[in-house]
Amino acid sequence: MNKFNQARQKQRSDEEQAEMFADTMDMIARERAVSRLFSGNKSLQVHNLSHAVNLINEQLGHEYDNMLMNTSTEELHVLHDGIKTLIHGWQHSNEIDTELVKELQNPQNFSDYQDYIKHLLRLSKLETTIKVLGNFKQ
Numbered sequence: 001m002n003k004f005n006q007a008r009q010k011q012r013s014d015e016e017q018a019e020m021f022a023d024t025m026d027m028i029a030r031e032r033a034v035s036r037l038f039s040g041n042k043s044l045q046v047h048n049l050s051h052a053v054n055l056i057n058e059q060l061g062h063e064y065d066n067m068l069m070n071t072s073t074e075e076l077h078v079l080h081d082g083i084k085t086l087i088h089g090w091q092h093s094n095e096i097d098t099e100l101v102k103e104l105q106n107p108q109n110f111s112d113y114q115d116y117i118k119h120l121l122r123l124s125k126l127e128t129t130i131k132v133l134g135n136f137k138q
Contacts, residue, residue, distance in 0.1 A: 017084075017087065020083075020087050020113055021080070021083050021084075021087075023113070023114060023117065024083045024086070024087075024117055024126075024130070025067070025079070025083070027117050027118070027120075027121050027126055028067075028079070028126060028127045028130070029060060029063040029064055029067055030060060030063075030121065031121050031124065031126050031127055032063045032066075032067075032127065033056065033059040033060040033062070033063040034056075034059075035124070036059060036062075036063070037055060037056065037059045077134070078131055078134035078135055079130060079131070079134060080134070081133070081134040082129070082130035082131055082132070082133035082134025082135075083130055083134075085133040085134070085136075086104070086117075086129065086130055086133055087113065089101075089104050089107055089133075090104075090107040090110065090113055090116050093106075093107040093108035094108060103129075104129065105119060105120060105123065105125065105129075
Protein backbone atom coordinates (compact mmCIF):
# COMPACT_ATOMS: atom_id res chain seq x y z
CA MET A 1 0.00 0.00 0.00
CA ASN A 2 1.49 3.32 -0.97
CA LYS A 3 1.71 6.30 1.38
CA PHE A 4 -1.22 8.09 -0.27
CA ASN A 5 -3.56 5.16 0.35
CA GLN A 6 -2.27 4.80 3.91
CA ALA A 7 -2.94 8.49 4.58
CA ARG A 8 -6.44 8.21 3.08
CA GLN A 9 -7.20 5.15 5.21
CA LYS A 10 -5.95 6.95 8.35
CA GLN A 11 -8.10 9.98 7.55
CA ARG A 12 -11.20 7.78 7.14
CA SER A 13 -10.42 6.07 10.42
CA ASP A 14 -9.96 9.42 12.18
CA GLU A 15 -13.26 10.70 10.73
CA GLU A 16 -15.05 7.55 11.87
CA GLN A 17 -13.59 7.90 15.38
CA ALA A 18 -14.64 11.58 15.50
CA GLU A 19 -18.18 10.65 14.46
CA MET A 20 -18.38 7.92 17.09
CA PHE A 21 -17.12 10.39 19.71
CA ALA A 22 -19.73 13.00 18.70
CA ASP A 23 -22.50 10.39 18.75
CA THR A 24 -21.45 9.30 22.23
CA MET A 25 -21.36 12.87 23.56
CA ASP A 26 -24.86 13.38 22.09
CA MET A 27 -26.08 10.28 23.91
CA ILE A 28 -24.54 11.52 27.17
CA ALA A 29 -26.50 14.77 26.79
CA ARG A 30 -29.65 12.74 26.17
CA GLU A 31 -29.00 10.59 29.24
CA ARG A 32 -28.51 13.70 31.37
CA ALA A 33 -31.66 15.32 29.95
CA VAL A 34 -33.83 12.32 30.76
CA SER A 35 -32.31 12.02 34.22
CA ARG A 36 -32.97 15.68 35.02
CA LEU A 37 -36.39 15.67 33.42
CA PHE A 38 -37.54 12.80 35.59
CA SER A 39 -35.45 14.01 38.56
CA GLY A 40 -35.92 10.80 40.53
CA ASN A 41 -39.55 10.20 39.55
CA LYS A 42 -40.56 7.03 37.75
CA SER A 43 -43.05 8.82 35.52
CA LEU A 44 -43.70 12.21 34.03
CA GLN A 45 -47.14 13.73 33.67
CA VAL A 46 -47.81 15.30 30.28
CA HIS A 47 -50.92 16.59 28.54
CA ASN A 48 -50.30 14.97 25.17
CA LEU A 49 -47.56 13.64 22.92
CA SER A 50 -46.51 17.05 21.60
CA HIS A 51 -46.21 18.32 25.19
CA ALA A 52 -43.90 15.40 26.01
CA VAL A 53 -41.79 16.05 22.90
CA ASN A 54 -41.53 19.75 23.76
CA LEU A 55 -40.45 18.99 27.34
CA ILE A 56 -37.80 16.56 26.16
CA ASN A 57 -36.47 18.87 23.45
CA GLU A 58 -36.35 21.81 25.84
CA GLN A 59 -34.42 19.83 28.45
CA LEU A 60 -32.10 18.45 25.79
CA GLY A 61 -31.35 21.99 24.64
CA HIS A 62 -30.49 22.93 28.22
CA GLU A 63 -28.16 19.94 28.47
CA TYR A 64 -26.34 20.82 25.25
CA ASP A 65 -25.88 24.38 26.50
CA ASN A 66 -24.78 23.15 29.90
CA MET A 67 -22.22 20.77 28.40
CA LEU A 68 -20.78 23.50 26.19
CA MET A 69 -20.62 26.16 28.88
CA ASN A 70 -19.89 24.26 32.09
CA THR A 71 -17.82 21.20 31.25
CA SER A 72 -14.33 21.63 32.64
CA THR A 73 -11.24 20.78 30.64
CA GLU A 74 -10.47 18.01 33.10
CA GLU A 75 -13.92 16.46 32.66
CA LEU A 76 -13.59 16.72 28.88
CA HIS A 77 -10.31 14.81 29.08
CA VAL A 78 -11.94 12.11 31.21
CA LEU A 79 -14.87 11.86 28.78
CA HIS A 80 -12.51 11.80 25.80
CA ASP A 81 -10.34 9.05 27.28
CA GLY A 82 -13.39 7.07 28.42
CA ILE A 83 -15.08 7.28 25.03
CA LYS A 84 -11.88 6.23 23.25
CA THR A 85 -11.62 3.25 25.60
CA LEU A 86 -15.31 2.41 25.13
CA ILE A 87 -14.94 2.50 21.33
CA HIS A 88 -11.82 0.33 21.55
CA GLY A 89 -13.65 -2.09 23.85
CA TRP A 90 -16.50 -2.37 21.36
CA GLN A 91 -14.20 -2.77 18.36
CA HIS A 92 -11.97 -5.33 20.10
CA SER A 93 -14.43 -7.00 22.48
CA ASN A 94 -13.13 -10.45 21.58
CA GLU A 95 -9.64 -9.45 22.76
CA ILE A 96 -10.43 -7.98 26.19
CA ASP A 97 -10.72 -9.60 29.59
CA THR A 98 -13.95 -11.52 30.26
CA GLU A 99 -14.65 -9.49 33.40
CA LEU A 100 -14.26 -6.22 31.50
CA VAL A 101 -16.56 -7.51 28.75
CA LYS A 102 -19.19 -8.17 31.40
CA GLU A 103 -18.73 -4.69 32.92
CA LEU A 104 -19.06 -3.14 29.45
CA GLN A 105 -22.40 -4.94 29.02
CA ASN A 106 -21.15 -7.44 26.41
CA PRO A 107 -20.19 -5.16 23.52
CA GLN A 108 -19.58 -8.20 21.31
CA ASN A 109 -23.37 -8.61 21.07
CA PHE A 110 -23.68 -5.38 19.05
CA SER A 111 -22.54 -5.17 15.43
CA ASP A 112 -23.27 -1.44 15.34
CA TYR A 113 -21.70 1.08 17.73
CA GLN A 114 -24.91 3.16 17.73
CA ASP A 115 -26.88 0.16 18.97
CA TYR A 116 -24.27 -0.48 21.64
CA ILE A 117 -24.31 3.04 23.09
CA LYS A 118 -28.11 3.13 22.89
CA HIS A 119 -28.13 -0.07 24.95
CA LEU A 120 -25.92 1.57 27.59
CA LEU A 121 -28.17 4.62 27.47
CA ARG A 122 -31.29 2.50 28.11
CA LEU A 123 -29.52 1.03 31.14
CA SER A 124 -28.63 4.58 32.32
CA LYS A 125 -25.00 3.49 32.40
CA LEU A 126 -23.47 5.36 29.47
CA GLU A 127 -21.96 8.36 31.22
CA THR A 128 -21.03 6.38 34.32
CA THR A 129 -19.28 3.71 32.27
CA ILE A 130 -17.39 6.32 30.24
CA LYS A 131 -16.25 8.21 33.33
CA VAL A 132 -15.05 5.01 35.01
CA LEU A 133 -13.10 4.09 31.88
CA GLY A 134 -11.70 7.60 31.56
CA ASN A 135 -10.60 7.77 35.19
CA PHE A 136 -9.21 4.24 35.09
CA LYS A 137 -6.94 5.14 32.18
CA GLN A 138 -5.35 8.04 34.09
